[in-house]
Amino acid sequence: MSSKGTLPGRIVRTVLSVIFCLFAIIPIYMAVIIALTPYANMLEAQLWPHYHEFSNFLDAFGLIAHNIFNSFLYAAAATVLTTLISVPAAYALARYPFRGRTAVSFVLLLSQMIAGIVILPTLYQMFNELGLLDSSLTVVIVYTGVNLALVVTIHQGYFSTLPQSLEEAAALDGCNYAQLLTRIILPISGPGIAVGAIFVFVNSYNEFVIPLFLLSDSDKYPLTLTVYSLLSDTTIRWHIVGAASLIGIIPPVVIFTFFQKYIIQGVTAGAVKG
């Protein structure tokens, strides 16, 4: 295909890309308008920002700073835990054709298909009986559980591209299995592990329904729950919701923009999550 194409074709493509870009950007743009408006002027019709009330961002940040910290903490802990559990499992799945491997893969696929909302009522019941509700650790473990299948799939795909000879060389050098994984496989698996880690981190940071069921202490709320509780106030402080939403999307948007190539790789390698 020629890279320029015919003139009518180029016009159609330009118009379409402008329309799709506008559609993609409008809700964010709308949040910018709202976040810059003083509360008293909120009901005014604005097509572009008439006000520049940047103090709204400071007010919102003061309200949510603690929750952003919680979100980071849960996401980081889940990322580490998921990676630690996934690496040996994915390596075994990628390298050893044992009986039942297909069954394991099927269970992993199935768990990716079951969204949290289906199991959360009984998960809530279980943690309630164990007295583990309202605990950060519980949230981290559930985040880990719901992301494991995805990360094992990514790691498995990566490990199966590594040359078999590495392992033979390691065996000759007298490496045991743990040494093989930590000294030989891990150092050369940076890209595969990074892709997995990015997905767990962003998924966990964006998670809403799991903490909604499992946490009731607002001190432990991640950012997403706080945004919701701001949205469900009887008088909604729109300017604060707008500013909080914009601050809240900064971490995942930065990560996605920075690692765009990895994200596309991960998604097409079967990192299920539409």
Next chain:
Amino acid sequence: MTASKRKRIVLSLLPLAIILCFVYGYPLASVCISAFRGFGGSSDGQFVGLENFMTISEDIPQTVTTTLIWTFGSVLPAMVFGLVIAMICNRSFKGKKVVVAINLLPYAIPLIIVASCWRFVYNSDFGLINVFLEKIGLIDEPISFLSFDTALIAVIVARIWRAIPFAFMNYYSALTTIPQEQYEQASIDGAGPFQRFRYITLPNLRATTSSTIIVLTVWTFLVFDIIFGMTGGGPIDATMTISMRIYREMFSMKNTGTASAWSLIAIFILTLITILYWKLMNSKEDDYVE
């Protein structure tokens, strides 16, 4: 296989198995039991047969229909729009990087913030759609998009917005794998752009289309945050999907039994789709010989 190798495999998979049993295994088994047990009242803790399903039976047709409209109403447009953007970005032009980045943006945003941003857009006082329509004189009174008649469409639009990048990414990578020679040969044979699309692009994208559509369908089916944040299932059940029912039974009705019954219905429909997906994937690439 040697005993030490076997032990190694078991040890490698053990932590994974424990977490999955804890987070999926037990709750799923428990859903299957709870759906047939009474919660609260005189039948608390007892086996009640199909009573939970009878309790919700009136709501099943409407809720499943709403869930299916929500699912297919957002998946199919997202697939088409994703393909269009991918085809635009499949050639080089000035500003392509920006177009790609902007169209991936919604994928990064937490669903609950997707809900809050779309509530701004739909708001009848300051929402951009109403402001714009009033400015150009199309309407005198603001439209309340989140009212009974339009709420389902309104949440579907928000879901389409969030789902397009996923379809876009999959098609974008798939398009780069189509050999250019096929297009060149077709051009030499006198095929126009529409024929090239119909006879080269579409057949080459078949595998991507089926896997993407199934993944998006399964995920959209139980999306919770967008509807919960925008309408909470209302007004008057207009956006009451299965996932909203599960939440309502659990926290408003305090009934794990009926909540589990809804979960089982969802699992049943999703399992059908998953089996379809599995068959599709395995017929696509030959399984390794074990």
